[in-house]
Amino acid sequence: MRVCRCARSFLLAACACFVALPAWATVTQQAKTVLPEEATITIPGPLRSFLRMAGISQQVSPGQVLPALARNVVTLGYSRWQDRPGPPTEFMVLLIRYLQQARELTRLAGADGAIRVSGCDQATPLLHVLGYRFRRGCGTPLETANSERAFLTIDAGFPLVDLEDDLHAGKPFTYSFPGSRVPILFQETDWTSIRGVRTRSLLDALLEDPALSRLYAALAHLDPETGLALKQSVGLGRLIPVSAALDFYGSRIEIRSGRVMVPGGIPAQSSWKELAGASPTSPGSFVLRLMSKDQGWLAAYFDVLSRTTPARQAYFTEPHRLRRFYAALRGRDSSPDAYRREFRPNATLLLLVTQLPLGPTGLPQVPGNLEVWKEIFRQKNNAKAAGSLAKHVARWQSSDQLMEALFAASRVELGSGPLQMYLVLSELDAQRSPGRRLSPPTVRLLANHFEEFSDQYLIFSEFPDLNNASVTRFLTVAESLDRIHDQTLRGNAMGIFESNVGLWQIFARQGEIPKSSLNSSWQQVTGPFVKISSAAQLFDAGRVSLRELMKAATGKSACSQDQIIELLAGPPQSSPDAGRVHEAVAKTLRSDLDGQRLVSLDTILALGQELDAAAKSGAQTVTLPLAGELREFEMPRPIFTRGERTKWATGVYNNDHTDLEMRTDLSKLLKSHPSPERLAAARGELAPFLRDSLVGLNYAYYEPPGAQILHYNPLFVRSHDFSGETVSGLPSMWKTPQLFGVGSPAGGGAHLVGSLANVPYVLAEAEEDFIAPGNVQALIWKETVSVLLADAVLSRWWNISRNELHAVALYQEAGEELLVAAENNQQLRQEIIEIFSGRMAPGRLARVETALQTGDTAGARQLIMPADSFYLEAEFRQKFPQESASSGRAGRELQVLASRHPADTNWNRLSHDFGVLHPMLAESYDRELLNLSPFPPCEGYGSRLLAESWDSNNLYWARLADEMGYSPVMLNQLVPLLTRRMVENIFASDADDWPALLRALRQTGQEFRQGKMASLPPKSTISQVAEPSPAKKSPN
């Protein structure tokens, strides 16, 4: 029997959808001229206990408690029935029971808030409240008397063992049980006087009323001035009906000097007035209209436009476009609404507006040409997405009309619709130089095959040098493989082909395949697979392709497993330190292959060669022991019978591929004096083994930190299902693989079904739960951790100069120096705020500004991510070059370094070397710093966009390495270790809790600097920076 209580602990890591940081949290002092004094309420009992019961991270500040509670009430407090709140969930029942118990305990406590028990006699009332009793009289162990109460006692973290020990020892027991005061928004009566609120306690009101909680959560992440203005101009009661829209889309609303700041600024004000039906100069009316119009769609439109860059805003908010695009987005019917779901819908709209590539003229780029997109929209399914606009496709004359149709398409949720196509293809095209743009036929081809192959296209955005012919070749081969009738052959063919392409991708990324031969090597590696009709042909194709790959990477077509491992481990290194790191990486790769007990590539290739020779000469010259190696693999000792597997893991357990391999007996064949034809065909029996070894190399390269499956489940690689043998109904086997067999003990373990696209992320997804969180009640934050782990293994640092590493550290330090200098310099403060306004929501920006105004530099630093300070210094140097010269020590040092080594301090280079991946957000595996504020969780994406917009890790790890004297190449070992430790340290309350990432990052940094981390690689020769480095400050 499974009791689902939507575990509170789950909250801490993975569910919920609302805002993370309340606008007023952790601000040490408010802007006194504007805001009233901070009010507080008392929560019964210790805060630690309440946070445990309310599913809130223990690491939040008091100011964050009520917003986090409000959010959890909304997301987990009540079951839903037809979009309306239903009865309270188990989470809420327990929370309410806990508060009752806490109030009872408060009554037992003395005036000083301490519970005191001097002996067994006095313990009875306390034990009654706690739900425990003595087992065999005074001083004996305690046991459960009332399971309901006992559960609350334990779950809330009451020190039962202390009580037990003291009673056993005959000592008095004392436990401080004070109420906990936490700040609230406005005054308590502002909330309890709202019509319909039936209690005088804000705490109880929030627990009872999810709509009120949602409003509280929504207002908590506005900037204080805006929140107050709304309260005063509209009133809290009137805001409740729009609380859902305000919660999803209100965080960018900013009221200043009696006016709502609209995207596009003053020139766009009249258009917004027209759209909303109220003027931005009447903030209350405007916001109410904005939030309520068209079931939240105008609010969603306002929000996405507020999040984009000024250049894109200028394009989108040109009055004519602003109206037309909105009309397209709204369509004829505004249902379903934009806010009643758990996560905000329309992630593609957000991506379109924030990522749209604009050409030099300020207009969107159109991959191929407009004619191709007309064709795309004429296709039946795509036309449906554009609605009535599709009828006018023939009359399109500009990219604006295409854009209009894309806005319309954003309302139709099609995973492979025209909007998704545009996002992928425009990114793919945007990276190309003008002479290398995608041709219209290529765009047409990519669009036609989008549904099947789109996940494979990321390789073309990562390598924009791959020309139209290379793109076409890939699609031709993929299509051909897709048509192989025999499922086993098709699976093996797709596995070998994709593995070789995967190896090509790694070698090309690491610079081991020269840029000048990317296209030729691509053609050579993919070409052999154009026509496959037998296993023997497949083996030959795989072998030829592999040789071509080696030739491209080494200049020689000789191929051994060790050579491939050496290449995968990174380019050859000349220094002893780098050589050691290289060897350590290679050792890890070998260990993975050993864990999977795969047949060595050398054995497979040697056998293939010997079979060729034997077939040609007619003599049996194949080494029998070599053939015997194919049969060395043993299945894990079975726990289940075949019948039990059929019964308990139907449709999950399927090891046909491995069974086939285990039946393969080349030795027996060779002893039977086969004909030359049979010998020639026998090499086809090597194809499944070749597939496994090649897939194994790909898996091993992307092994996430903390991985266990790769080491302990030897069927993991072998079970990768490339052709849908084990699962039916998947739309395409070329998509990102899915994890099957989770939680099916008789199923033989989890395995991947699908292609090798996005395999770093999926492997991380499979392995992440083997990392044990360091905080009680914390759980692994699903999508976010997968992204962090994938980033940690995909990023490599083989060609980073010491100056570059030092520059990354200096940028961050210099950014922090600017913050310190801004304390007493109003002009500088304004300049900083202006720079930050491009990457911070108004709520956070206001808190930073307040902290700087009040001289609370430490408070301001706590709100700043490493990427913020890095970006601040980079922007500041560009915008105010004359002021940079007079900055602090790090700024001056950076100035010197930049003048002497401009290439090493260049933004683009640092962005490429220390950026992160954005496969979902920017449709690319290229590393880049995108300069974004954290994305909200979205339907269909969860927290993945948030994780991809988190670009602080590599910058911070680099700064730590520089400070601690590690050479850049050591990052190859340090980053996976640091990331794993960071994951252990994450203690988040909900799916939008990016500050939890910042806390975990800093905590990990502290541990690293204090030498508290286990398993660190030995520090190599101290890094010698090119420029003299004065004493450094520790990073935060």
Added chain:
Amino acid sequence: MTKSCFLHFAVLLALLLGAVPPTPAQEKESRIVVVVDMVQLNVAVTDNKGNYVTGLKPQDFAVTEDGIAERIATFGEGNEPARSLLDAADAQSLAGDKLQPARQASQEAPESFASAISGANVYVLFDTSNYMYRHFVYAQDAIADFVRALEPANKIALYSYSRDLSRAATLTADRSQVLRGVRATVAGDDAALYNALLLTVKDAARQTGRKVVVVFSNGPDNASTVPPEDVAELGQSSGVSIYMISTQQARLDPLSTAVFERMTAATGGKAYFARNWTDQEKAFASIRDDLAHLYSISYYPRPNPNRGWRTISVKLVGEHLKKYHIRTRNGYRPQPVRPSVENASASGPQSAPQ
């Protein structure tokens, strides 16, 4: 005596292995590098009524691995310290499995080895998933009782799991610390029993001496990515016995029952299904008895070309002993060498096992 013996053994093995440069053929053969440590067995000897048979001597046991007779290196009974039966000459003659030196012998200080083998290292793994929600507090009481009842010589760690593992108390002789760990556990979320058990067995495997994992669970697993077979093999290969304590509720799930019974049997442990969580006395007594009466036998495998599963057989020598029953693990698979980083259970300061 023990000290010098192990020291010599380590040096000799290292010299022996280091002295012979590998030929290309050997390189090919040893492509998959495996570690064959000293193999350690927990052996229960019982009569027909299930009573433990005590007082047996090393010469009463015959150990074979894949049919190859093995020489017992250390021997102990119950909580008494194991004693070495080898001297330096023995070590040389027992060149051992050429695949790898005996890591344990070469890395452990002899004193710590001798002291560690006294008493057992008990890893308690507590299911705190949603499946245990209704019984959570009763199961906690049961675990607290179990911890209090274990002999002082034993060290205990308390781990809990739902979707993820939590190392609530690392291995310690301090019962109070473990009890605090028990009472600090939090209920809720999915159940990944086999993932958590794998990590627990790995932690236990790093300890010298007898090591057991005792799982308190109602059985179901809806979140693991590794199957029980892999966990059982690791337990067998690393000499970690697994015990499962559960209730009749688990009997309702035949899959869990099958896994519990077979996995525990394969690793030399046992499964118990009491009426409910407040009725576990018999199980506790049985495990206590096991820990107090198990014979601890170890050997260094003689050269064995088998890189796959190796079958272990333990028999009693002499007609008068043939009537007794033996319970121990039935084999192991040599483990591949893993980088030290992978071997670390946690990179942080607090959660690394002691």
